Amino acid sequence: MGIKRVRQFVIQLTDTMREEDYIYVNKYLTSKETIIFRKLSKNDQKHCVRVAKGLENIIIEKCGDNYNKAEIIKYIRLGLLHDIGKSFKKVNVINKSVLVMLNSLTKGKLIKFVNIKSIDCYYNHGEKGYEMLKDQCDDKEFLQVIRYHHNRNYNNVAVKLLRDIDDKN
Numbered sequence: 001m002g003i004k005r006v007r008q009f010v011i012q013l014t015d016t017m018r019e020e021d022y023i024y025v026n027k028y029l030t031s032k033e034t035i036i037f038r039k040l041s042k043n044d045q046k047h048c049v050r051v052a053k054g055l056e057n058i059i060i061e062k063c064g065d066n067y068n069k070a071e072i073i074k075y076i077r078l079g080l081l082h083d084i085g086k087s088f089k090k091v092n093v094i095n096k097s098v099l100v101m102l103n104s105l106t107k108g109k110l111i112k113f114v115n116i117k118s119i120d121c122y123y124n125h126g127e128k129g130y131e132m133l134k135d136q137c138d139d140k141e142f143l144q145v146i147r148y149h150h151n152r153n154y155n156n157v158a159v160k161l162l163r164d165i166d167d168k169n
Helices: 002-014 019-028 030-036 043-067 069-081 084-088 094-107 110-114 117-133 142-146 158-168
Strands: none
Touching: 019 030, 019 043, 019 069, 030 084, 043 069, 043 158, 069 094, 069 142, 069 158, 084 110, 084 117, 094 142, 117 142
């Protein structure tokens, strides 16, 4: 776990949004969703692009020529939007790393401090993202994946796949 976190930290510091990333985002999100997406920090935007591309690649890999284009688009959109709840409180890379380490060291007891906006956003960004999208999206499963993507008790294929790719990025 330690090496994975160091790798993620280095990627967060060095990987930046590029013009082709914005083209990718605009290709799959509505104009309203793009506005919401752009409220994320640049690091979180790039993370979401990496997750979306990871989901796209794994589905194409698993399905070969039999992949369903609509299904791939749905997963790409999930990857792009899964962390939009983090737009409520932008947290820089250093502070985010501290939150992740404190959460690990306290075995999740950091949640007691949800009255602190950055901690609340860290723990509840799935719910916040769900709230942001629920009036714009009719796809209940899509919304539930956004809402529960960090909930280990929510057993859904889409949630598990998103969580796996999210954890790697």
